[in-house]
Amino acid sequence: MADEITGGAARADDEGVHDHGHAGQKATVKLVVGAIGIVFGDIGTSPLYAFRETFAGHHHLELDPDHILGVISLMFWSMMLVVTLKYVTVIMRADNKGEGGSLALLALINGQTKTQRWSRGIVLLGVFATSLFYGDSMITPAVSVLSAVEGLAVYNSSLAPLILPAAVLILLGLFWIQGLGTNRVASLFGPIMLFYFLTIAVLGIISIVKTPGILHAFNPYWAVMFFVTDPLPAFLALGAVVLAVTGAEALYADMGHFGRSPIRVSWLAFVLPALMMNYMGQGALLFREGAAALHSPFYYLAPQWAQLPLVGLATLAAIIASQAVISGAFSVTQQAIQLGFMPRLRIAHTSASTAGQIYIPLINWGLMVMVILLVLVFQTSSNLTAAYGIAVTGAMFIDNVLLTVLLYRLWKWRWYYSAPLLSVLFLVDGAYLAANFTKVPDGGWFPLLIGFVIFTLLTTWSRGRRLVQDRLREAAMPIPVFVASAANSAVRVPGTAVFMTSTPDGVPHALLHNLKHNKVLHERVILLTVKIKDVPVVEDDGRCKLEDLGRGFFRLVLQYGFMQEPDVPAALKNVTGCGQAFRMMDTSFFLARQTLLPSAKPGMPLWREKIFAWMLRNAESAMEFFRLPTNRVVELGSQVEI
Structure with a gap:
């Protein structure tokens, strides 16, 4: 999902790099750092913010050793079950030609189950998970940057008035640089995060050495006893504990860019130990200092002289985290466009050499406005965490449903293998989702509202697009009839005419209108359809399908994967079998622009028709x-009833 910021890192295969010797080791290390x-x-x-919010958040938890051990034990075992077992071990095996993420998984499942009655429900669930991602992509930059900058007040309370202006300026700068491309700074992301994780691990270890009893939290006994002795506070605490695993889905989404092995090695050998050392260090600090350190246990781990540099380092880490989410929003949007859930949007390329480095202005500025509004309305990271989590847990729960279909329908697992695994995952993610619903009145409504709005837009576009195609197909004249009648009656003029059509059968409306008004046909007429397949990439040798319809008419289908961007002129240069090579100066492209009309038998409610018409315009x-x-290019208008 983050091609835009990997600087065109080598696309790894399923198991990482296969090169041998020093070159292979260097490539593997580079992928791990990336x-x-x-x-x-x-x-x-x-x-x-995660550990602090379990005690100082909207559901206050009594600060005592048993609760501290219980919370850290929950965090550790959540990371083991949700991140290590579910994503790293199981779901990362479900790649769609090397690509991961909710839409890639949905395309993989949908490609195998289109004939099933319940397949539409699975598609809607996958689309809703994608919609929730946009809510998450608004909250992540806001809460990450704000919580990092809040360290200024820990270092010196007189700096507190600077927190909001500093956070807004950082976020404005972050969104402004998107259009310039991030290729140059991307090479610094890995080393900065490497240093960040080392720093928080060392700070945690120093605190653990002072209070080694915190290591008992590795024992699941403390997580279980938390629920046994205080079931309601433990349940409510899950709403904050889940913040420790937000971002877990990124492991799967970014699999296509780094490969399974580098991500697994990074997580198990470096990131997981660093995170747990820091969380345990924060717990040990609260053992010693109690409520005095609860305002910001992360920053209080550092001596005062190191707190300001730590603020700078944490802010850089927050910017990098935000950058990954913003780039992810661009990538998800591109996939949604290609799969037919969004209208075409302007996509700018920020790199001449790397196709994946893209920038979508509408998404960028829309995210910026919403993120700034979130910061100004909620004002503190503690308030924002009330809105954070429900989108993530909702998407994780939907991933379980998709995983169920995957295990039973595609991988054909026996029930006595899959049922225990799915039971554990549904129990854990269901508990997290239910706990986060208690945060809806305090801000959890925001990502749900965003999710439902975007879900409505995506499904409206998909439904309207299908209705338009059906109406055009119903009114289309059969090609053999048209060729036989028009080829002899119309004047043929030199050159090539390419008529773009979304349906690979029937005569395009643009062709009929051109013949009606101009009363001529070109010597070579190409009926061109661009199809997006349910795979990430279609290789060049499978790109073109050409059919000779006779008398200078040809049907051409260009196929692309949902991670690719169509380039019709480039594809035409490689087409053979229909006469001389294509020359752009001798080729005209005819497009149809539809105008929607109310139908006597509407295919969807009027309010959705209006939304679809607005999106189409x-x-x-x-x-x-x-x-x-x-x-x-020549555009010809047509009217369509839906």
Whole structure:
């Protein structure tokens, strides 16, 4: 998901790098460091606020040794079950041609289960998980940057008035640089996060040495006893404990960029130990200092002289975590466009050499406005954490449903293997989701509202697009009839005409309108359809499917993966079997622009028709989306009832 900020890192295969010798080792180390910098930014900044919120958040928990041990034990075993078992061990095996993430998993499942009656429900669940991601991508930058900058008040209370202005300025700068590309600074992400994790681990170890009894928290006994002795406070504490595993889905989403092995090695050998040392160090600090250190146990781990440099380091880590989420939003949006859940949007390329480095202005500025509003309205990271978590746990729970289909339908696991695993995962994620619903009145409503709004937009576009295609297909004239009647009656003029059509059968409306008004046909007529497959990448040798319809007419289908961007002129250069090679100066592209009309039998409610019409009007033109030469395009209007 983070091609935009990996600087075009080598795309690893399923098991990492296969090179032998020093070159292979260097490549593996580079991927491990890259994964630490990109993949673990979100979960890496959780120590800034997660442990504090279990005691000082909206559901106050009594500060005593049993509760401290219980909370840290819950955090450790949550990381083991949710991150290590669910994502690192199981779900990362479910790659779609090397790619991961909710949409990649959905495309993989949908490609195998399209004929099933329940497949539409699975698609809707996957789309809703994607919608929740946008809510999460708004809260993550706000809470990460704000919690990091709040360290200024820990260092010197007189600096407290600077926290909000500093956070807003950092976020404004972060979103402003997106359009410039992040290739140059991306190379620094890995080393900075490496140093960050080392620093928080060392601070934690120093505190643990002073109070080694905190190590008892590795024993699950303390997590169990927490629920046995205080079931309601333990349940409510889950709403804050889950903050320790936010960002776990990034391991799966970024698998295509680093490979399984580098991410697994990074997590098990470095990130997990560093996080646990810090959480235990914070717990040991509270053992010694009690409520005096509860305001910010993360920063109080450091001596006063080191607190200001730690604020700077934590702020850099928060910026990197935010950058990964913003880039992830660009990538998810691109996938949603390609899979037909979003209208075409303007996508700018910030690198001439790396196709994955993209920038989507509408998404960038929309996120910026919402993130700044969140900071100004909620004002503190503690208030923001009330809104944080429900989107993550909702997406994690939906991942369990998709995993269930995967295990039973695609991998054909026997029930006595899959049932115990799924029971544990549903129990854990269900408990976290239920605990986070208690935070809805305090701010949890925000990501749910964003999720439902975006879900409505995505499903409306998908439904409206399908209705338009159905209406066009119903009114389309059969190709053999058209070729036989028009080829002899119309004047043929030199050159090539390419008629873009979304349906690979019937005569495009643009062709009918052109013949009706101009009364000519070009010597070579190409009926072109661009199809997006349920796989991330379609290789060049499988790109083109050409059919000779006779009398100078050809049906051409160009196929792309949902991680690729269509480039029609580039693809046409490689097409053979339909006469001379394509020359752009002799080729005209004809596009149809639909105008929607109310239907006597509407396919969806009027309010959704209006939303779809608005999205259609504001969609990026096909000319720019397919990279057609601007001086060779003709647009012809048509009216469609849906």
